[in-house]
Amino acid sequence: MTARASQKPQPKTDRGERTRRKILDAAALAIGKRGFSATSISDITAAAGVGQGTFYIYFQSKEEVLREMVLQMGRDLRQHLTQAIAGTKNRLEAEREGLRAFIDFVRGNPGLYRIVEESQFVDEAIYRRHYMDFAATYRAALEAAEARGEIRKGSAEVRAWALMGMAVLLGQRYGIWDVATPLDDVVGPAVDLIGRGIRP
Amino acid sequence: MTARASQKPQPKTDRGERTRRKILDAAALAIGKRGFSATSISDITAAAGVGQGTFYIYFQSKEEVLREMVLQMGRDLRQHLTQAIAGTKNRLEAEREGLRAFIDFVRGNPGLYRIVEESQFVDEAIYRRHYMDFAATYRAALEAAEARGEIRKGSAEVRAWALMGMAVLLGQRYGIWDVATPLDDVVGPAVDLIGRGIRP
DNA sequence: CGATCATATGACGACTAATTCATGTTTGAC
DNA sequence: GTCAAACATGAATTAGTCGTCATATGATCG
Numbered sequence: 414m415t416a417r418a419s420q421k422p423q424p425k426t427d428r429g430e431r432t433r434r435k436i437l438d439a440a441a442l443a444i445g446k447r448g449f450s451a452t453s454i455s456d457i458t459a460a461a462g463v464g465q466g467t468f469y470i471y472f473q474s475k476e477e478v479l480r481e482m483v484l485q486m487g488r489d490l491r492q493h494l495t496q497a498i499a500g501t502k503n504r505l506e507a508e509r510e511g512l513r514a515f516i517d518f519v520r521g522n523p524g525l526y527r528i529v530e531e532s533q534f535v536d537e538a539i540y541r542r543h544y545m546d547f548a549a550t551y552r553a554a555l556e557a558a559e560a561r562g563e564i565r566k567g568s569a570e571v572r573a574w575a576l577m578g579m580a581v582l583l584g585q586r587y588g589i590w591d592v593a594t595p596l597d598d599v600v601g602p603a604v605d606l607i608g609r610g611i612r613p
Numbered sequence: 614m615t616a617r618a619s620q621k622p623q624p625k626t627d628r629g630e631r632t633r634r635k636i637l638d639a640a641a642l643a644i645g646k647r648g649f650s651a652t653s654i655s656d657i658t659a660a661a662g663v664g665q666g667t668f669y670i671y672f673q674s675k676e677e678v679l680r681e682m683v684l685q686m687g688r689d690l691r692q693h694l695t696q697a698i699a700g701t702k703n704r705l706e707a708e709r710e711g712l713r714a715f716i717d718f719v720r721g722n723p724g725l726y727r728i729v730e731e732s733q734f735v736d737e738a739i740y741r742r743h744y745m746d747f748a749a750t751y752r753a754a755l756e757a758a759e760a761r762g763e764i765r766k767g768s769a770e771v772r773a774w775a776l777m778g779m780a781v782l783l784g785q786r787y788g789i790w791d792v793a794t795p796l797d798d799v800v801g802p803a804v805d806l807i808g809r810g811i812r813p
Numbered sequence: 814c815g816a817t818c819a820t821a822t823g824a825c826g827a828c829t830a831a832t833t834c835a836t837g838t839t840t841g842a843c
Numbered sequence: 844g845t846c847a848a849a850c851a852t853g854a855a856t857t858a859g860t861c862g863t864c865a866t867a868t869g870a871t872c873g
Contacts, residue, residue, distance in 0.1 A: 425849065426840060432850080448734050450650040453830055464852040469832065534648050534731050541790065548786075568802035571783070575803050578782025579775040586748075586774045590741065602768040603775050610810035626870075629820065653860060664822040669862065 421471055433471045435461040440478045445524020449479060449531050480539050483532045486525045487543050491550075493518045504558035505612065508576070509604045513596055515580045519588030526584065548573045555611075564611040572611065579603060621671055633671045635661040640678045645724020649679060649731050680739050683732045686725045687743050691750075693718045704758035705812065708776070709804045713796055715780045719788030726784065748773045755811075764811045772811065779803060 424430045439461035443452045454475060458465045472478050497514030498507040519526045533540040551573040558564045587599045624630045639661035643652045654675060658665045672678050697714030698707040719726045733740040751773035758764045787799045 428840070429850065450734075454832085455830075465831090466833075466853065467851055470850065474831085531734050534650075534734065544785075567805060568798070571799055571802040572806060574782050574786045575779040575806055578778040578780070580778070581782060582774050582778025583771070585744075598768070599771055602771040605767060606772060606775055606810035607806075608810075610806035610808075624820085626819065628869075632820075654862085655860075665861090666823065666863075667821055670820070674861090 420477075421473060424471070429470075432461075432463060432467065435463065436468060436471060437478065437481065440475075441482055441524060441528065444479070444482070444531075445528055449475070449528075449535055476536055479528065479532055479535050482525070482528050483536075483539050483543055486522075486529050487546065489522070489525070490515075490518055491547075504554070504563045505604070505608050507554070508607050509600060512580055512583070512603060512607075513600045516584050516588045516596060516599065519584040520592050523589050526589065544577070547577060551577060562613065565613045567611070576607065579607070620677075621673060624671070629670075632661075632663060632667065636663065636668060636671060637678065637681065640675075641682055641724060641728065644679070644682070644731075645728055649675070649728075649735055676736055679728065679732055679735050682725070682728050683736075683739050683743055686722075686729050687746065689722070689725070690715075690718055691747075704754070704763045705804070705808050707754070708807050709800060712780055712783070712803060712807075713800045716784050716788045716796060716799065719784040720792050723789050726789065744777070747777060751777060762813065765813045767811070776807065779807070 424433050436457060440452075440457045443456050443460055447456075452475075454468050455465050457475075457478075458468050472481075494511055494514050497510045501507040501510055529540070529543060532543070548570075552569045555564065555569040555572055559566060559569065583599060583603060587594055587596075624633050636657060640652075640657045643656050643660055647656075652675075654668050655665050657675075657678075658668050694711055694714050697710045701707040701710055729740070729743060732743070748770070752769045755764065755769040755772055759766060759769065783799060783803060787794055787796075
């Protein structure tokens with residue numbers, strides 16, 4: 414089901430590096446806007462301003478581009494969240510800032526968000542890994558908080574997935590479909606729910 | 614973006630009705646297993662045991678079949694949930710039984726679940742309506758519970774989406790990816806989180 | 814029975830998209 | 844400045860899907 418695939422070799426010159434980037438950027442824009450299957454290779458290469466054959470110098474297929482973009486989005490989001498919760502003093506504060514930062518990220522990168530969700534139907538393994546990785550990080554943070562006595566005892570695994578789920582759907586509702594509602598109006602009630610749900 | 618489309622007329626005979634059903638069932642199976650774009654019309658008609666042209670007697674396009682299936686899944690799930698929370702005496706019990714029934718439904722109908730999620734990338738309007746409808750129902754239930762004093766005051770809209778999000782991702786994690794973990798091990802911790810999160 | 818409407822068929826034309834490749838251009842190490 | 848390697852190209856090949864239609868079969872009723 415999933416391509417095992419030997420990656421294409423990295424570009425060896427500056428020009429190659431630039432061309433690869435152009436293709437990747439054009440692909441992110443096009444796929445983010447129109448969706449994966451509605452976007453053809455020639456759409457991408459045309460938008461990138463390169464020949465069709467050039468695509469295959471750097472990528473095996475559209476799927477491989479998607480895979481790379483999901484990884485990229487994981488890194489971007491991780492960084493955004495890490496930065497957002499950097500100054501927080503306890504788990505509850507981290508939940509608040511993390512949720513706010515997540516919805517904020519979705520508002521700022523609706524295309525990337527969409528790409529990750531669609532990857533589920535293109536290469537399930539990469540989508541699953543994306544979530545599993547986040548879940549593992551989240552779980553570790555919850556266990557640490559539990560050890561510090563900041564939150565009540567309870568399954569960190571289930572909690573991690575439950576809280577991620579909240580964030581994902583709130584991100585859809587208030588990050589994509591409705592970008593007018595102030596973040597505080599969303600984050601406030603949600604964090605109230607979370608806070609009472611997990612505190613000692 | 615969304616087809617406004619005049620529907621095809623309903624079948625006028627028993628035979629027609631049966632043929633239509635065969636196509637719909639075959640489509641649900643095939644699309645649920647392989648995904649929407651990987652499934653061709655001829656895959657569907659071959660699986661249904663009818664000619665390719667027969668498809669177009671009953672449907673305008675693959676998209677229309679998907680739309681119908683999302684609606685169907687909405688009805689099925691609604692019924693499953695309604696039945697599950699029928700005997701409950703308060704909101705918290707309803708949350709428990711509802712969440713259990715939801716994951717149970719996903720385990721029993723992984724294909725249907727997948728179809729709904731994929732509909733997001735085929736006909737966003739129908740997907741959105743699916744969630745909006747559920748959210749409206751959920752919200753009403755929460756508001757009623759709040760009026761009865763069963764739960765604390767708070768934004769029913771945000772809560773509804775947060776709780777749906779929990780269910781959706783727990784459904785993915787424990788309904789699709791891992792069907793071995795006993796439901797109690799999932800529902801217990803989740804309902805503990807919800808219960809303390811919303812009770813007075 | 815024969816007439817008529819509904820249903821069924823599958824080959825076919827039109828089209829779209831993926832991928833290759835022979836040919837040409839650019840780069841940068843020497 | 845030379846030259847081999849890296850890169851770029853787009854037309855041609857390949858593969859497959861959609862949706863139509865002329866034709867055929869099934870069912871129903873007077």
